[in-house]
Amino acid sequence: MQWQLGLDLKLIHFLIVSGVLFCIGIFGVLSRRHLVQILMSVELILNAVLINLIAFSSFSNNADITGQMFAVFVIVVAAAEVGVGLAIILSIYRKKKSVDIDNINILKW
Secondary structure (H helix, E strand, O other), rough: OOOOOEEEOHHHHHHHHHHHHHHHHHHHHHHHOEHHHHHHHHHHHHHHHHHHHHHHHHHHOOOOOOOHHHHHHHHHHHHHHHHHHHHHHHHHHHHHHHOOOOOOOOOOO
16 A cells, blocks of 8 residues: 555554554453443454454455445444443442442342
């Protein structure tokens, strides 16, 4: 892929960016205690998947747009996930007055 400024971007560049985003997202999910931060980390993971889908679709020799169609599907799922996730977080906050995952024990008997 040749860009206007003379940059020659290869597939590996997109995969590296996607891998870094994915690792940051996984680290955020595993290390954070605040539900909103965990939700943002999940969004980073989904954005890493989007970069991979678009990169592989762009660099494939086929003329089909399967990668772009999957990317639009992932965007729709991410938007629904944010809506449902924020609704759950607001519900938990109204009940417990905290969104710290250590203080949430709704599923315990």
